[in-house]
Amino acid sequence: MKIQRKGGESMATTNTKVVRLSFATEGGKTFSITIPTPREDLNQAEVLAVMNTIVSSNVFLTTSGALTGIRDIKVIGTVTDDLFDPPQA
Template sequence: MDMEYTLSMTFLTEAGTKASLSISGVKSTVTEAEVNALMDTIISKNVFKTNAGAFVKKADAKLTAKNVTDYSIA
């Protein structure tokens, strides 16, 4: 059994709506400071666009852990 981690980040857009971005395969040791720095970089680089405009502010972030069990099927 393996643990998989997904980082879900929510941003406010130029139109004032929320937009989410998720990254799978994140290390379990990611820190709050690293997540804040990543979100700041995403906003400052302005590489993601939505129908509601660019990301302009951080709203929320969550690290989710999921147990994964692989079975050998013969």
């Protein structure tokens, strides 16, 4: 998306989303996995099922030990306004 700035210059705006899955570890720490561009129709039940499978499969071993449970699920949206585009050579 391009937005006109005062003086006729254009500014690019970018919207991005990620889903961050946070797990508890044996050492009492948090281990997170960030996945870019999640589906718009993502729901809590689906994500919890995947996270429970990750924990029970024991596929990740962190510096703080194995994953022991689910801590948090967040869908994070970011809007970036690019105020300067360097001249093209």
